Every structure is written in C-alpha cells, then in structure tokens.
Amino acid sequence: MAAPAKGGKPGAKPAAGAKGKGPARKASSKKASCYEVSGDSLKRKNKSCPKCGPGVFMASHKDRVTCGKCGYMEKR
Numbered sequence: 618m619a620a621p622a623k624g625g626k627p628g629a630k631p632a633a634g635a636k637g638k639g640p641a642r643k644a645s646s647k648k649a650s651c652y653e654v655s656g657d658s659l660k661r662k663n664k665s666c667p668k669c670g671p672g673v674f675m676a677s678h679k680d681r682v683t684c685g686k687c688g689y690m691e692k693r
C-alpha cells in the first residue's frame with residue numbers, strides 16, 4: 618500500500634465555490650467597506666450620522682451625504 622488509492626482522479630477535485638451558480642459569493646459586507654485599516658487603527662471612510670450616532674454611516678452622494686436610517690441629509 619504505497620499510493621493512496623481512494624478517489625485518485627487527477628483534476629476531479631471539487632473546486633471551491635463550484636457548488637451553485639455564479640462566482641463564489643464574496644464574504645465582504647457593505648459595512649466592512651466603510652472602514653479602512655491603516656496600520657493597526659481603523660479609519661472610517663464614511664461620515665457617520667450625527668443623529669443615529671457612530672456606527673450608522675451616511676451614504677455619500679455626489680454633493681451630499683444621507684443617512685439611510687433616519688433620513689438625515691447633509692450637503693457637502
């Protein structure tokens with residue numbers, strides 16, 4: 618018993634994400650993209666809502682930022 622005899626078909630291994638259709642689903646969430654890691658500190662890229670407090674980020678638009686939670690809007 619030298620060679621592993623089980624399932625020895627080259628190139629037949631199930632690729633990761635081969636199940637289902639489409640490309641492998643990304644594990645990144647929207648929230649994660651609001652942060653930027655620089656060194657060992659986190660930087661918030663987006664402004665957070667002054668009404669909802671930190672943790673609720675404003676969506677940045679062309680000339681304004683809005684809060685999707687309370688509807689607060691701030692012009693740039």
Ligand SMILES: [Zn+2]
Pocket residue numbers: 666667668669670673684685686687688689
């Ligand atoms: Zn808000």
